[in-house]
């Protein structure tokens with residue numbers, strides 16, 4: 570197997586091959602996980618909820634006091650060009666801004682020159698479509714999620730050691746992935762996905778201590794269209810175990826049924842009725858306009874002015 574998937578990258582102002590996209594080991598993005606990123610997907614030639622992803626990325630950079638070297642229109646143009654360079658109909662498109670390196674190697678983060686990187690690679694699944702009926706087996710990790718008072722989880726970030734160690738624990742228990750609690754009996758999220766519980770035809774998803782996932786938001790909008798009441802509020806571990814249906818949401822796979830939680834089987838162990846309706850609505854939304862999706866070819870191309 571090749572060391573790199575096929576793909577295209579944009580780094581230090583230039584487009585190129587993904588295998589040539591490299592950063593200095595002195596970049597604080599690498600040394601300190603001092604970075605923020607976003608991932609949008611392209612399905613059948615259309616970006617899904619691109620505006621929401623750009624809004625979140627720009628807000629995250631601002632919260633981390635980073636300066637993006639490109640405007641919103643320039644970033645959209647770069648992402649579209651990356652997808653066109655790969656020729657992929659379905660793609661996973663990541664944008665990153667790292668703290669960068671200080672030209673004088675000072676320890677003051679204000680001196681660093683922030684670095685923008687983007688790339689497009691083949692679409693990646695947490696749960697493949699052919700595995701959807703069976704659903705995900707998850708384990709609830711003993712490790713609590715980093716508290717939101719310490720690292721703002723609404724900034725998409727690379728502080729993943731709590732999640733990664735939770736994944737190793739999950740594998741040892743025969744599960745596919747993990748979810749973490751807040752350490753006080755409420756669930757938060759898993760490695761790259763949000764969680765919903767459904768009980769008596771009402772849905773709920775954790776309000777605090779989680780990334781506000783774009784797929785989570787899409788699920789809320791679609792559930793409302795399906796006339797399913799949905800709440801964002803604290804969701805306890807007890808509710809997770811007692812739920813009729815549980816599903817996970819992520820750009821990397823969409824709406825994914827969770828059918829096992831540790832040794833406990835959710836419902837009858839198969840994808841539930843509400844989850845199925847939402848999966849269908851989610852994929853149908855990929856051809857809708859109005860902020861839902863936009864053709865890659867329709868993104869205005871702008872000449873890059875910066876750096």
Ligand SMILES: *Cc1c(COP(=O)(O)O)cnc(C)c1O
Nearest residue numbers: 761762763780782783784819820
């Ligand atoms: C990316 C991510 C999610 C899912 O967000 P989407 O915007 O739906 O892809 C959830 N939790 C964490 C920690 C993430 O990094």
